[in-house]
Amino acid sequence: MALDAEEKPSQPITKFESMLKTDDVYFFDSEDFEDIIHHYLNNGKIALAKKAIKIGLQQHPAAAELKLLQIEVFVFENKLEEAEKMLDDLQQLDQHNEEIYIQRANIFSKKDDHLGAINLLEKALDLTDDGFDIYSLLGMEYLFMDDFEMAKKSFMKCVEFDDEDYSSLYNVIYCFEFLEEYDGAILYLNKYLEDNPYSEVAWHQLxxxxxxxxxxxxxxxxxxxxxxxxDTFIGAYFEKGKVLEKLGLYNEAIENYETTIKIEDPTSHAYLRIGKCHEKLGNTELAKYYFYHTVHEDPLLDKGWLAITDFYYRLKNYEKAAYYINKATNIDGENPIYWKKSGKISAALHKYDEADFAFKQAIDFGNYELDTWLQWAYVVEKNKDFESAITILTQAKEFHPEDAEILFKLSGNYSLMGDLEMAKKYIAQALILNPKGLDNFQINFPNFCTTEWMQNILEQYKNASK
Known part of the structure; x- marks a missing residue:
């Protein structure tokens, strides 16, 4: 069994390290060597583990467990051929050692043959009465295969073996969440809590x-x-604060966020949430104070810069908003939300070329929301580039084929380019989807509405609405 990485060095470990510093050679039994090697592996001291394996095999050349630890190191170092050769030799001597199958499974996993690894782990299960570690490995292999149902069942087995195996408990809930089985997760956690009523981790997950x-x-x-x-569980206080925010109890939420700061060093996330609560309460200066504390605590937290941006945007201080959104995009230049915000700010400042670039970035990085397309088309129209506006709106139509506003704007831009046939085509389609949109169309494209054809359309619209 592997030792806890936090354990203090035992007497054999102290003795072994003393031996390494001298020319003396001490004798250890094979179990002592196992403990020494596990200690070094658990603490990431691979070089010392390899020395212990070498000396251990010199003193106990037939020790299967030491050979298996040698194989484990070979697998870790991707020396898979050496590992397989040693496994072949071991298996000729012992056909019923589950650890041989586990190490073979690790090799298969390294080669991305996860189904093969699972088959080997299943064989290992047949050879042991203690399948805890094997079920954990099975769970990971199923995760590699995106088989979340089987992964969930495997990790559940681990929790059955050890109800304080919180790593497996987290993995069970992760699988429930990925499968969007939230009711199943709630049922599972409530059942778990019947037997473990003081598990703060389970209550937190619930x-x-x-x-x-x-x-x-x-x-x-x-x-x-x-x-x-x-009562020192920071995560519970933080999550409780988020719930209180949703319930509109901002002062109580602030108290919980402040508790997390008292228990441990302040975090940028706590400052951010406190700032947002004060903003909701109308405490403008306090909100600003905590937003600035957020980025001071963690200058790389892009959400902090975005919070300051939104703060100034709501105050219509667009110059400052532009300064801070640039901070956010410099930290995460592939975030479509930040580019969309940048586009809106540039448009508010009448910097249409910059807005054009920002909205294009937002789209390129995956923001296909309707208003993103419409705002991009708007700033391009402001630059009198009606052909580009049509290209943008045509793309938008692919994502939102049933939206009348896109069709109205396509009609208007074709009319501005003098292509009345296309303008007629799109407004006819738009009116079928939303006749009421004609009112805004008249405001946005008044010149087209003075044509004889449009006058007839407007007359028909008026008569229909009487």
Missing amino acids: GKQYFSKKMYKEALSAFDFAIISD
């Missing part, structure tokens, strides 16, 4: 599941129980 389903009162109770179980 609260998060309720939060995802917008069951805020239930989430609040769960986080309260997590805090009762461990």
Whole structure:
């Protein structure tokens, strides 16, 4: 069994390290060598582990467990051929050692043959009465294959073996969430809590599941129980604060965020949430104070710069908003939300070329929302580049084929280019989808509306609406 990486060096380890510093050679039994090697592996001291393996095999050349540890190091170092050769030799001597199958499975996994690894791990399960580690490995192999249902079942087995195996518990909930089985996760956690009523981790996870389903009162109770179980559990206070925000209880939310700061060093995320709460309460100066604290605490937190940007944008201080959105895009230049915000700010400053570039970036990085397309087309229209506006709107139509506003704007831009046939085509389609959109169309494209053809359309529209 592997030793805890946090354990203090035992007497054999101290003795072994003393031996390395001298020319003396001490004798250890094979189990001592196993403990020494596990200690070094768990602490990432591979070179010392290899020395211990070498000396151990010199003193105990037939020790299968030491050979298996040698194989483990070979696999870690991607020396797969050497590992397989040693496994072949070992298997001739012992056909029923589950560790041989586990190490073969690790080799298969390294070669991306996850199904092969699973088959080997299943064989290992047949050879042992203690399948805890094997089920954990099975769970990981299933995750590699994106088989979240089987991964979930494997990690559940680990939790059955050890109800304090929180790593496996987290993995179970991760699988539930990926499968969007939130009710299943809630049922599982409630059942787990029947046997482990003081598990702060389970209460915390249960609260998060309720939060995802917008069951805020239930989430609040769960986080309260997590805090009762461990009154220093920062995650529970933080998540409770988020629930209180959703319930509009901003002062209470602030108290919980401040508690996280008292328990440990301040975090940028806590400052950010406190700032947003003060903003909701109308405490403008306090909001600004905490937003600046956010970026001071973590200058690379792009959400902090975005919060300051939004703060100034709402105050219509677009110059300062532009300065801070640039900070955010410099940190995360592939975030479409930041580029869209940059486009809106540049448009508000009448810097249409910059807005054009920003909206293009937003689209290129995956923001296909309707208003992103429409705002991009708007700034291009402002530059009198009607041909580009048509190209943008035609692309937008592919993503939003049933939106009348795109069709109205296509009609208007074709009319500005003098292509009345195309203008007629698109306005006819737009009117079928949304006749009421004609009012805005008249405001945005008044020249087209003075044509005889459009006058007839307007007359028909008036008569229909009487």
